[in-house]
Structures are given as C-alpha cells and as structure tokens.
Amino acid sequence: MGDWISSLPDEILFLIISKLAFESAIQTIFLSKRWRLLWETALVQHGTEEDAAQAICDFLANFNEQDPSKNTRKFQFHFINGSVVLAIIAPNNKLHLDFSSGKQEIHRQFKLQLEFNNPQNFACSCSQPSPSLSAFSVKSLHLISVNHLTNDAVSSMLKNFMFLETLRITGCNFLQSLSIGSDTKLLNLIIFDCLQLEFLHIRSFKLRMFRFRGLLPSFWLEYHYNLADAFLDFRQGPKSNSFSSCDFDSVLLAIKNVKVLTLCKWTFQALICPSLSTFLAEFQFYNLEELWWIDNSEQEYDSDPLISFLKLCPSLERLFVTIDPKSYCVERSATCSIQAGRNTKLQRLKLVKLDGFTKEADETLLAEHLGEVVTSEPLILASADGICLRKLIHDPLYQPKQQSHERKCSYKSVEVKDMNMLCPKHVHMGL
Known part of the structure; x- marks a missing residue:
C-alpha cells in the first residue's frame, strides 16, 4: 500500500501538522523525507539588529493556526553580524527563541536587561499593532543561548510581549548580569545553566514560581511574597567566595511562604542559619508541604542540618533527600543549631x-533522627541506585548485627517486592 498521505499538497500536510500536539508534530520528521523537509520549512529573513524585533513581531502577527497558508511555525532571522535566531511557535502561546546556531563569540561577557508587561513600554512597530498582535499573544517564552551579539535585540523584542506569563532562560554561557x-503579568521564571551569571535582579509583583539551577549569583529580589514554588539548585556552589548570608536575606524572605521547595544543605548551613539569628520573631516555613533536600557525600553522614531545617517546617507532608557526591559542601559549623522553631x-x-x-x-540513622521531630509514622522508602526500592520499618525490638553502641537503631530495611508500587518523585526532579 502506497504512502498516499505524503503525496498530498503542502497546504493539506501543514493543516494536518497544525492539528497535532507540538510533541507529536515534531515526531512527523521520522515518517519520511517529505515530512522532514516540511517540518524544517522555515521563513528566512536577513537584516540588522534593529530589524529583528520587527521581523519576529510580523512573523507572530501573521501566524494563524487555522489557515494552512499562515501556520508556518518556524522563522529564521540572520543578523548581519553572523548571528542567527530560530523562532519556533509551539501550542498554548509558547515561543522558543534559539540563538545557539550562527556566529558565537567566545569569552565575551554581557549584561541583559528585560522589561516587559508594562503598557508604557509597549513599543511594537508592527504595521497593525492592536489587531495583528491579537492573532498570537506570547504567554510563554524560552530564550536559548543569548549572546552579547544578540542581547540588545532580545531586550527590544520582549517589550512587545505584553501578556508574557512564563519566561525561561537557558544556556546563556557568558551572561554576567541579568535584570528582569x-x-x-509574569508568574513563572526559570533560569538554568547560565554559569557566568554574577548578579540577578528580579522585580515581579505576581511571581508564583522561581526555578534556578547553576552557581549561586548575588541576588536582589523585590516584592516576591507570592512565591509558591521555589527550585534553588545551587549544588555547584556560589559564584563568588565573598558571598555572605546577608546577601541571601531577600531570597529567604521570598521563599518563606512557598509550598514546594528544593534546597541544598550547604545553602542552609552557610546562608540561612546565620540569617535566622537576626530575625526577632520566630521564623518558620508555615506553608511548606513538599521538600527536596540535596545533600553532599561525607565519610560520616551528618543529619543535623536537615533535622534543624525540618523544625522550621510544621506543615511538611513529603520529604525527599538525595545524596549527590558532587554537591558543594561547607565545613561543619555549630551555627546550624537553630533556636527558631525548636519546639516544632x-x-x-x-x-x-x-x-x-x-x-x-x-x-536507618536518619530515620531514627526523624523520629525525634515527627509525631506520626510516615512511609519511608530508600533506593541507592534508583532501581531497587526498600522500605524502612520501625521495630523497637529490632537488633541489627554488628551494631555499635553509638549507632543503636530500631529501623530495619525490607526490600519492596510489590513492583506495582510507584516510586514517588519530587515535582522538581527531572527538570
């Protein structure tokens, strides 16, 4: 039986692709060479840095998912300096701007200042601003590999996105300073793997989710008391050795009311513990329900920082602890003896x-220490390799072999034989 579908006109195939979910549409490239070329079809334009914002604005304004002649999802703009931006329209008003191809200048740091959602800054010069932009309003934007050759163009583009709710920035290798x-409108902000970032300033009154992965930069957060989801993966350590706990105070206040949190042990030891002593009122994470605690590997495991932190979390329901041998660590210090929340x-x-x-x-020792601050008996699961799952069961009569006097424990490990038991994951795992 012949592949009669692939022989249909481009307009009909474009219509078929437009009806698919974005993830499924991408998979059509594996059907045949015709489908691959169809997906890779992109509008191409050349121009100056000043032309880029206008060109992408026109591309979005012309997009119409219901019209096969206007539903091209890809657009390439070639800058005269050799850089290239690939714009891809995804469902649900998502836009990807990828600068990873084209000319890449190495060892050139740059600053990026992004201001958007402010009607006074709305500077789109489209020929028909109001009606044309309503055809596609960007609500989610992913910026990939912005460099010093394109940062001004990016700043100009974002002034056009009045309805942006989610901003994701990844792989900007030489980004030194970022101001947002x-x-x-902005509700969600994700910044991943910008390893040269030294300074981060965020001003967003309605921010609900903040996720960061990389070296800890110097923070300045303004008015972020609505955060519910915070992913602070600083396991690579601080960007600067001169970073002090007082520099982290704005972050601590911002995450105070979160429901979901990821935190590294060293961040708590070096930055949060010293700050807690400066708060006159008792400080607690009253709303925290789910915690992912990233620990470092030591010859003798130290559970005291975790137990101290848990005393600040009276509403916690789910706890995930991961040992990462590569995680940054600091010397043990008595400053983690938390007085705030000591009776929690x-x-x-x-x-x-x-x-x-x-x-x-x-x-088992950690399970024993958890019993000191937990009034219930939670389900405790353990996995050393991510595959074999064991359950830790409390048994006061249990006496393990070769148990030292210092490490008496009433927990025993039992292999989980019910393979139907789903291995739970924290919402941030796999990001």
Whole structure:
C-alpha cells in the first residue's frame, strides 16, 4: 500500500501538522523525507539588529493556526553580524527563541536587561499593532543561548510581549548580569545553566514560581511574597567566595511562604542559619508541604542540618533527600543549631524518600533522627541506585548485627517486592 498521505499538497500536510500536539508534530520528521523537509520549512529573513524585533513581531502577527497558508511555525532571522535566531511557535502561546546556531563569540561577557508587561513600554512597530498582535499573544517564552551579539535585540523584542506569563532562560554561557522587570503579568521564571551569571535582579509583583539551577549569583529580589514554588539548585556552589548570608536575606524572605521547595544543605548551613539569628520573631516555613533536600557525600553522614531545617517546617507532608557526591559542601559549623522553631513537631509528614545513600546504616540513622521531630509514622522508602526500592520499618525490638553502641537503631530495611508500587518523585526532579 502506497504512502498516499505524503503525496498530498503542502497546504493539506501543514493543516494536518497544525492539528497535532507540538510533541507529536515534531515526531512527523521520522515518517519520511517529505515530512522532514516540511517540518524544517522555515521563513528566512536577513537584516540588522534593529530589524529583528520587527521581523519576529510580523512573523507572530501573521501566524494563524487555522489557515494552512499562515501556520508556518518556524522563522529564521540572520543578523548581519553572523548571528542567527530560530523562532519556533509551539501550542498554548509558547515561543522558543534559539540563538545557539550562527556566529558565537567566545569569552565575551554581557549584561541583559528585560522589561516587559508594562503598557508604557509597549513599543511594537508592527504595521497593525492592536489587531495583528491579537492573532498570537506570547504567554510563554524560552530564550536559548543569548549572546552579547544578540542581547540588545532580545531586550527590544520582549517589550512587545505584553501578556508574557512564563519566561525561561537557558544556556546563556557568558551572561554576567541579568535584570528582569515585570509590572503585571509574569508568574513563572526559570533560569538554568547560565554559569557566568554574577548578579540577578528580579522585580515581579505576581511571581508564583522561581526555578534556578547553576552557581549561586548575588541576588536582589523585590516584592516576591507570592512565591509558591521555589527550585534553588545551587549544588555547584556560589559564584563568588565573598558571598555572605546577608546577601541571601531577600531570597529567604521570598521563599518563606512557598509550598514546594528544593534546597541544598550547604545553602542552609552557610546562608540561612546565620540569617535566622537576626530575625526577632520566630521564623518558620508555615506553608511548606513538599521538600527536596540535596545533600553532599561525607565519610560520616551528618543529619543535623536537615533535622534543624525540618523544625522550621510544621506543615511538611513529603520529604525527599538525595545524596549527590558532587554537591558543594561547607565545613561543619555549630551555627546550624537553630533556636527558631525548636519546639516544632511535624504532624503531617506522610512520605520520606531517600536516594543515593551508600550505607544503609546512614539511612536507618536518619530515620531514627526523624523520629525525634515527627509525631506520626510516615512511609519511608530508600533506593541507592534508583532501581531497587526498600522500605524502612520501625521495630523497637529490632537488633541489627554488628551494631555499635553509638549507632543503636530500631529501623530495619525490607526490600519492596510489590513492583506495582510507584516510586514517588519530587515535582522538581527531572527538570
């Protein structure tokens, strides 16, 4: 039977692709060479840095998912300096701007200042601003590999996105300083793997989700008391050795009311603990329900920082602890003896998941220490390799072999034989 579908006119094939989910549409490239060429079809334009914002604005304004002649999802703009931006329209008003191809200048740091959502800054020079932009209003933007040759063009483009709610910035290798301002709409901000970033300033009154992965830069956060989701993956350590706990105070206040949090042990030890002593009122994460604690590998596992942090989390329901041998660590210090929240007991904890522990004795010892701050008996699961799952069961009569006097423990490890038991994951795992 012949492939009669592939013989249809381009207009009909474009219509078929437009009806598919974005992830499924991409898979059509594997059907045949015709489908691959069809997907890779992109509008191409050349011009100056000043022309780029206008060109992408016109591309978005012309896009119409229901019209096969106007539903091309890809657009390439070639700058005269050799840079290239690939714009891809995805469903649900998402736009990807990828600068990874074209000319890449190495060892050239740059600053990026992004201001959007402010009607006073709206500077789109499209021939028909109001009606044309309503055809496609960007709500989610992913910036990839912006460099010093294109940063001004990016700043100009974002002034056109009045309805942007989600901003994701990844792989900007030589981004040194980043300033983001949104007066009305921005709800979600993700910054991943910008390893030269030294300074970050965020001003967004309605920000609900903030996710960061990379070296810890110097922070300046303004008015971020609505955060519900915070992913602070600083396991690579601080960008500067001169970073002090007072520099982290704005971040600490911003994450105070979150429901979901990822935190590295060293961040708590070096930056949060010293700051807590400066707060006159008792400081607690009253709303925190789910925590991913990224720990470092040590010859003798130290659970005290985690236990100290848990005393600040009276509403915690799910706890995930991961041992990462490559995670940054600091010297042990007595400053982690937290007085704030010292009488807190966790009454709602239902699940504890331990990953990457090389010694079962460390797992059982942590379970024992958790019993000091937990009033219930949560389900405790452990996995050293991410595959074999074990359950830690509390048994006061249990006496493990070769148990030292210092490490008495009433928990025993039992292999989970029910393969139907789903291995739980924190919402931030896999990002």
